[in-house]
Amino acid sequence: MIQVARKVKNFGAFYQRALGFHHDSVRDEPAPYPGVKTEFTKEMRFILPEEVPTIPIYRVLNSQGKVINPDHDPGFEKEDLVEMYKVMVKTSIMDRILYQSQRQGRISFYMTNFGEEATQIGSARALKFKDVVFPQYREAGVFLWRGYTPLECMHQCFGTSKDFGKGKQMPVHYTGAKVNIQAVSSPLGTQIPQAAGYAYALKQRDRDACAVCYFGEGAASEGDCHSAMNMAATLDCPIMFFCRNNGYAISTATKDQYRGDGIASRGIGYGIPAIRFDGNDLFAVYNATKAARKLCVEEQRPVVLEAMTYRVGHHSTSDDSTAYRSVDEVKHWDTVDTPINRIRNYLTGRAWWDETQEKEFRSNARGEILRGFKEAENTKLPNPLLIFDEVWDELPVQLQAQKDELIKHCMKYGENYPLQNHEEMK
Ligand SMILES: Cc1ncc(C[n+]2csc(CCOP(=O)(O)OP(=O)(O)O)c2C)c(N)n1
Ligand SMILES: [Mg+2]
Structure with a gap:
């Protein structure tokens, strides 16, 4: 999209025509007011949002894991892609175990990442370690990809003396100094201006790194998001605003959250390059994040990314989503179109993975996680x-x-x- 926009010589005129202004009605003479860069027109008309083209969703793999866009296959080596797949699966196994353990009363609370594994791992893989991550709370896969271990997650969820946060926060509020990830905090949206401020500071000392701020589309309704985006735009901060648009903010579906074209369109409003992509497509997520990072770091400016995905689990263990969405809707994203199945189909299609490896990996991963679970459960709580x-x-x-x-x-x-x-x- 950014490239297309740059190819157009007179973008102002191009955009005005796209919005339905007659070329002849626009005087190609700059308007003198300091607040905008545009021309005068003789036409009096409102821009109706439904007239403005919507931002399409970039994808590489279809729902079955077939490459529909061969030029965009990122060309991962077998080991690299298998490793990404393994972390996706491991995240979902850890989710299942910790979710059930909350149901058994062994931990107090939990939030799963089901359905968002490609969004998390594909983006994390495209970052450099020195890029500082500011998470929301549904990014366990990003932690695991960066080397946070399931055992460390368990210590946090049990709030043991070995938890880096010393048991002071609710479960899933990981804090990952060793993996260059800031602590998760409960009040929605607080990480967004913090990340913009961090990016501004980063600009003064390291021009080869950026801040990466994850947030849900629900958190994007917080005033903090506006402040952060406007500040980052006006101060040219190297920050990636990474929105996971998973359809819900607890029980509020996106149709009740906003009337505009999702979150990416807001980036354009702030003067920030924006891209929307299929968050269930590991390749699309990786390509988009990698390109966004390049733009962000090389041009020292913010970027808005919108990953379209679906929250398969309940919001948290305090929620019962059957009260506000249909079982069929969830079933589709849990069985028919899942990010894990997509990439497994790709791997098996290339003979890089098979049923035996799948079984063995799952059993080992489960074993490792359960051992961590036991160890954390038997560790003393903090002073x-x-x-x-x-x-x-x-x-x-x-x-x-x-x-x-x-x-x-x-x-x-x-x-x-x-x-x-x-x-x-x-
Ligand atoms: C300031 C603030 N308001 C409300 C809440 C309660 N709350 C926690 S999560 C959440 C929904 C967030 O949805 P979204 O940002 O889309 O993230 P998702 O859970 O879908 O990953 C709400 C309203 C909160 N934690 N903080
Ligand atoms: Mg959401």
Whole structure:
């Protein structure tokens, strides 16, 4: 799209005609006002959104995993592609185990990534490690691709003493300094302006890296998203705004979230290059992210990416999605058109993968995850007093008072609490 736009010599006139303005009605003379770069017209007309062409969805693989666009096959080596496939499958196995464990009351909460594995792994594969990721909460595959282990996920979900966040956050709020990923935070959209600010800082010191901000289409309705995009556009920040448009924000379907052409069109409104692609197509996600990264880093400007996908699982373990969507709709994306099946079909079509390898891999991955699960479940929880640490450099007096009170309370009533599951209070 960007290339097409650049080929048009007089883009202003081209766009005005596309919007239905008669060429003769537009005076090809720059308007003097500082707020816009355009011409005058004699025609008085409104631009109706339904007249503006919609942004198409770029894809390489069809729903069966056949390459429909051979020039765009990224040409992965066998080992590379198999590795991507394995992380996609591993993410879904981990999801299944942790989801069920919440149902059994062993962890308090969980959010699955079902259906979004290609969006996550395809984009993560196209980044450089030094690109800093600002996640939402449904990007476990990005963590795993970057080397966060299932065991580390388990420690976080159980909130053990080995959790990098020391048990201070709800499950799935991973924090991955070692994989160059910022901590997940619950309030929606907060990571978006943070990422734009980070990109602005990055611009001053490393022109070969960018910030990558993942968010859902629901989070795009937060004012933070507007602030971040406008700031990034006006300050030419090297940031990729990566929207996972998965059809829902909890129970609110996209048809009730916005009236415009999704999220990509908003990028154009801010003056940011934008692309929309099939998020269930690993190759399309990879190609689009790779090209976006190049644009972002080489031209030092933001890019908006919109991955069209589908949230197959419930929003979280606190949600029952059968209350607001049909079982048939979910079934389609869970069985007929899944990102994992697509890429498996591609792999088996090239004789790079077969049924025996599939079985063996799944069984080993399950084993590894279950071992991690057991280990985390049997690991002591953190020293409860750590809740007061590592937020303030010096503890404010009121928190010090609460800490003293907690110590006294536990000394007096400790037998009423499962303190034996925690590391020693000191
Ligand atoms: C500021 C704020 N408002 C509301 C919520 C509650 N909430 C949590 S997730 C969510 C939906 C987000 O949807 P989307 O961004 O599309 O991400 P998805 O869950 O689809 O991956 C809402 C409303 C919140 N966490 N923070
Ligand atoms: Mg969503």
